Amino acid sequence: MSTTAETIDAISTGYKWGFETDIEMDLAPKGLNEDIVRLISARKNEPDWLLEYRLKAFAAWQKMEEPDWARVAHPPIDYQDLHYYAAPKKKDGPKSLDEVDPELLKMYEKLGIPLKERAVLAGVVDDRPQIAVDAVFDSVSVATTYREALSKVGVIFCPISEAVRDHPDLVQQYLGSVVPVADNYFSALNAAVFTDGSFCYIPKGVRCPMELSTYFRINARNTGQFERTLIVAEAGAHVSYLEGCTAPQRDENQLHAAVVELIAMDDATIKYSTVQNWYPGDENGKGGIYNFVTKRGVCRGARSKISWTQVETGSAITWKYPSCVLIGEDSVGEFYSVAVTTHHQQADTGTKMIHIGKGSTSTIVSKGISAGKSNNTYRGLVRMLPSADGARNHTQCDSLLIGDTCGAHTVPYIESRNPSARVEHEATTSKIDEEKLFYCRQRGLTEEDAVNLIVNGFCKEVLKELPMEFAVEAQKLLAVSLEGSVG
Amino acid sequence: MLEIRGLTASIGEKPILKGIDLTVPDGEVHAIMGPNGAGKSTLGYVLSGRDDYTVTGGSVVYNGVDLLDMAPEQRAAAGVFLAFQAPIELPGVNNANFLRTALNAIRRAHGESELDAVQFLKLARIETKRLAMPDDMLKRNVNVGFSGGEKKRNEVLQMALLRPSLAILDETDSGLDIDALRIVADGVNALRAPTFSALVITHHQRLLDRLVPNRVHVLAHGRIVRSGGPELARELEKNGYADLLAEAA
Numbered sequence: 001m002s003t004t005a006e007t008i009d010a011i012s013t014g015y016k017w018g019f020e021t022d023i024e025m026d027l028a029p030k031g032l033n034e035d036i037v038r039l040i041s042a043r044k045n046e047p048d049w050l051l052e053y054r055l056k057a058f059a060a061w062q063k064m065e066e067p068d069w070a071r072v073a074h075p076p077i078d079y080q081d082l083h084y085y086a087a088p089k090k091k092d093g094p095k096s097l098d099e100v101d102p103e104l105l106k107m108y109e110k111l112g113i114p115l116k117e118r119a120v121l122a123g124v125v126d127d128r129p130q131i132a133v134d135a136v137f138d139s140v141s142v143a144t145t146y147r148e149a150l151s152k153v154g155v156i157f158c159p160i161s162e163a164v165r166d167h168p169d170l171v172q173q174y175l176g177s178v179v180p181v182a183d184n185y186f187s188a189l190n191a192a193v194f195t196d197g198s199f200c201y202i203p204k205g206v207r208c209p210m211e212l213s214t215y216f217r218i219n220a221r222n223t224g225q226f227e228r229t230l231i232v233a234e235a236g237a238h239v240s241y242l243e244g245c246t247a248p249q250r251d252e253n254q255l256h257a258a259v260v261e262l263i264a265m266d267d268a269t270i271k272y273s274t275v276q277n278w279y280p281g282d283e284n285g286k287g288g289i290y291n292f293v294t295k296r297g298v299c300r301g302a303r304s305k306i307s308w309t310q311v312e313t314g315s316a317i318t319w320k321y322p323s324c325v326l327i328g329e330d331s332v333g334e335f336y337s338v339a340v341t342t343h344h345q346q347a348d349t350g351t352k353m354i355h356i357g358k359g360s361t362s363t364i365v366s367k368g369i370s371a372g373k374s375n376n377t378y379r380g381l382v383r384m385l386p387s388a389d390g391a392r393n394h395t396q397c398d399s400l401l402i403g404d405t406c407g408a409h410t411v412p413y414i415e416s417r418n419p420s421a422r423v424e425h426e427a428t429t430s431k432i433d434e435e436k437l438f439y440c441r442q443r444g445l446t447e448e449d450a451v452n453l454i455v456n457g458f459c460k461e462v463l464k465e466l467p468m469e470f471a472v473e474a475q476k477l478l479a480v481s482l483e484g485s486v487g
Numbered sequence: 488m489l490e491i492r493g494l495t496a497s498i499g500e501k502p503i504l505k506g507i508d509l510t511v512p513d514g515e516v517h518a519i520m521g522p523n524g525a526g527k528s529t530l531g532y533v534l535s536g537r538d539d540y541t542v543t544g545g546s547v548v549y550n551g552v553d554l555l556d557m558a559p560e561q562r563a564a565a566g567v568f569l570a571f572q573a574p575i576e577l578p579g580v581n582n583a584n585f586l587r588t589a590l591n592a593i594r595r596a597h598g599e600s601e602l603d604a605v606q607f608l609k610l611a612r613i614e615t616k617r618l619a620m621p622d623d624m625l626k627r628n629v630n631v632g633f634s635g636g637e638k639k640r641n642e643v644l645q646m647a648l649l650r651p652s653l654a655i656l657d658e659t660d661s662g663l664d665i666d667a668l669r670i671v672a673d674g675v676n677a678l679r680a681p682t683f684s685a686l687v688i689t690h691h692q693r694l695l696d697r698l699v700p701n702r703v704h705v706l707a708h709g710r711i712v713r714s715g716g717p718e719l720a721r722e723l724e725k726n727g728y729a730d731l732l733a734e735a736a
C-alpha cells in the first residue's frame with residue numbers, strides 16, 4: 001500500500017490528499033433500485049419507520065429530474081453505475097478507538113485528523129483546543145472521539161446510524177424536518193440511500209465544551225457518498241461544528257450528495273464551518289468529485305443564530321447553497337464563503353436567506369476566486385416574506401479573477417414582500433493582473449507569495465470567521481490550490 | 488556600479504529605448520530629465536524587469552552581474568528598487584503586512600533572519616515618524632484610497648524600509664507640495680552611502696536643489712541626448728528642452 005500511495009503522491013498535480021487506502025470492503029452490488037435501498041436499511045438494522053422514509057424518498061426521486069439551472073456542465077451521471085454502500089469489513093462497529101482498523105488510523109493520521117483523544121495529564125498544561133471528531137470513511141462512521149467527555153454535559157455526538165438506534169425519537173422528530181424528502185433531486189437521492197453522517201444534540205442551555213467535527217473521506221472506487229448530518233441546538237445552546245473532506249485522486253468522477261440539517265431553538269447558536277477539499281480533477285479536467293449538497297438550517301427560536309462558513313477549494317463540480325430559514329423573531333442568519341476554482345473546476349454556490357420572523361437579519365459575504373479555465377458562480381436568494389417586518393439583509397459579493405480564461409458570475413435573486421424590510425447588495429470584481437504582480441515582485445516577493453498575499457487579503461473577512469486552527473489550514477489550502485495558477 | 492550599454496527595448500513592435508549608454512558609479516545620484524513620452528519610465532521598468540517590455544539589445548550590468556537575466560524579485564534582492572510613477576493599489580492587502588512580507592523576502596535572499604510582526608512594526612514606526620507619515624498608513628490597504636501624495640510617500644516609506652543599493656525614483660516628486668518634496672529628498676539623502684546609488688527621474692529643479700545630483704542626463708526619443716553637471720538642470724529649467732531637441736534632431 002505505501003508504495004501505491006507514494007507513487008500517487010509523486011505524480012500528484014498538487015492535490016496532496018490523493019492517496020488510496022487499502023482496506024477490505026463490504027460493497028453492495030452496483031445499481032440503484034428498491035432492493036438496494038432495502039439492503040442499506042437492513043445492513044444498518046434500521047427500524048421500519050426509517051425504511052419507509054427511504055422508500056418514500058426513493059419513489060419521489062424516481063419521478064424527479066436532475067436540475068439544470070446551475071451554471072455547471074457535466075456528462076450525464078449514470079446512477080446505475082455506482083455502488084451505494086461501501087463499508088470497511090467488520091462485524092460490528094468499533095466499540096473504541098483500539099478496535100479501529102490500524103490502516104484507517106494511519107490514513108487519518110496522514111490526513112492530519114486527530115483520532116486520538118489527548119489524555120489530560122496531571123500538572124501538564126495543554127492549551128491546544130480539544131476537538132471531538134467523527135470520522136466517516138466511505139459509507140460509515142469509523143470512529144468518534146471524546147464521546148464520554150461530551151456526554152457528561154449531555155451533548156450527544158455520534159454517527160447518525162447509531163443515533164437512529166439509541167435516540168430514535170430525536171432522529172425521527174427532526175430528520176427531514178428542514179430538508180423535506182422531495183426538496184430537490186439530490187436531497188431525495190440522499191434520503192433514499194444515505195449511509196452515515198453525524199448527529200449532534202446540544203441540550204437546553206449547554207454551551208458545547210469543544211469544537212465538534214466530522215471528517216469525510218471517500219476512498220472506494222465507483223462509490224457514491226451520501227452522508228446525512230443533523231444538528232439540533234435546544235434553547236440557549238451553543239455549538240461550533242467543523243466539517244472537512246478529501247478523496248483519492250482518480251480518473252473517474254465520483255458522486256457526493258450530502259444533506260445537512262440544522263435546527264436552532266430560542267437563543268441557540270449553531271456555527272457550521274466547512275473546509276471542502278474533495279479531489280478537484282486534474283489540470284485537464286479529468287476526474288474529480290461531483291459535489292451536490294443540500295445544507296439548510298432553520299432558526300426556529302427567537303434570537304437564534306445560524307452561521308455558515310465555507311472554504312470551497314475542491315470538487316470538479318460544486319452545487320451547494322447553505323441556507324437559513326429565519327422563522328424566529330430577531331433570528332440571525334450568516335453565510336461566509338470563499339470558493340476557489342482553478343483548471344476546469346465549476347462552482348455554482350451561494351445561499352438562500354428566507355426571512356419570516358420579525359426583525360430577522362442576515363449577512364452574506366461571498367468571495368469567489370477563479371483561475372485557469374474555471375467557472376465560478378455566486379447564486380443567492382434573499383426572500384423577505386410579508387411577516388418579516390423590519391428584516392434586514394446585507395450581501396457583499398466579490399470576485400477575484402486570476403488570468404483571462406476564467407469566468408466569474410454573480411446571480412442575486414431578491415424578493416421582498418414586506419416594504420419595511422431592507423435588502424442591500426454590493427458586488428465587486430477585481431483581477432490579479434500583470435501590473436499588481438510586477439509591483440509585488442519589484443518589492444522582492446515571488447509570484448506565488450504575491451498571489452497568496454492578494455488572495456488572503458481578499459478572503460480575510462471570511463477566514464476570520466473560521467475557528468483559529470481551521471483558518472490556518474484553510475490559508476495553506478488556498479495557497480496549495482492556487483499553486484501555479486499564474487504565469 | 489550600474490553600467491548600461493547600448494540598451495534598446497520595445498513595447499510590442501514599438502521601439503522605445505533606442506540605445507541608452509549610462510554609467511552610475513557607486514555613491515552617486517544621477518538625475519534623468521526629458522520631455523513626456525521620452526522613455527524615462529520605460530527605462531525604470533526595463534531596469535527592474537517588467538515583463539511586457541522586450542529588451543532587443545544591449546546590456547545592463549550591476550555590481551558585476553547581468554540584471555537582464557534576472558527575475559524582478561531577484562533584482563529586488565540584488566538591491567534594485569523602483570519607486571513607481573503611478574503606484575499600484577492592492578485591495579485587501581494590509582500595507583504593514585505587505586511591507587513585512589517584502590522586507591522578509593529580501594532579508595531571506597540575503598540570508599538574514601526574518602522579522603516578526605512586532606519587530607517589523609517597531610522598525611516601520613521609526614520610518615513613518617521620520618517621514619512624517621501618519622501611523623494609520625501602515626494599517627490601510629496598499630495604496631487603496633491614498634491621495635496622490637500619500638501614494639508617493641508610501642513609495643518612499645518602502646524604499647526606506649527595504650534599503651536598496653540602487654534606487655530608481657520615477658517622478659516621485661510630481662504633484663507633491665514643498666513639505667512632501669522635502670520628504671522625498673530626505674528619503675534619498677538618508678540612504679546615501681558609498682555603496683548606494685540612485686537614478687532620479689524628475690522635471691523639477693527644486694528636488695535637485697535638495698538632492699544635488701552628481702550628473703544630469705537628458706533623455707529624449709529613447710536616447711540620452713545630453714549629460715552634464717547640476718548646472719544642466721538649471722539651464723533646462725530656464726530654457727526648456729526645445730533648443731536641445733532641435734540640436735539633437
Ligand SMILES: Nc1ncnc2c1ncn2[C@@H]1O[C@H](COP(=O)(O)OP(=O)(O)O)[C@@H](O)[C@H]1O
Binds near residue numbers: 501521522525526530
Ligand atoms: N503599455 C504601452 N503600450 C504602448 N506604448 C507605450 C506603453 N507604455 C508607454 N508607451 C509609449 O512609450 C513611450 C515612452 O513612454 P514612457 O517611458 O512612459 O515615457 P516617459 O516616462 O518619459 O514620459 C511613449 O511614447 C508611450 O506612449
Ligand SMILES: [Mg+2]
Binds near residue numbers: 527
Ligand atoms: Mg514616465
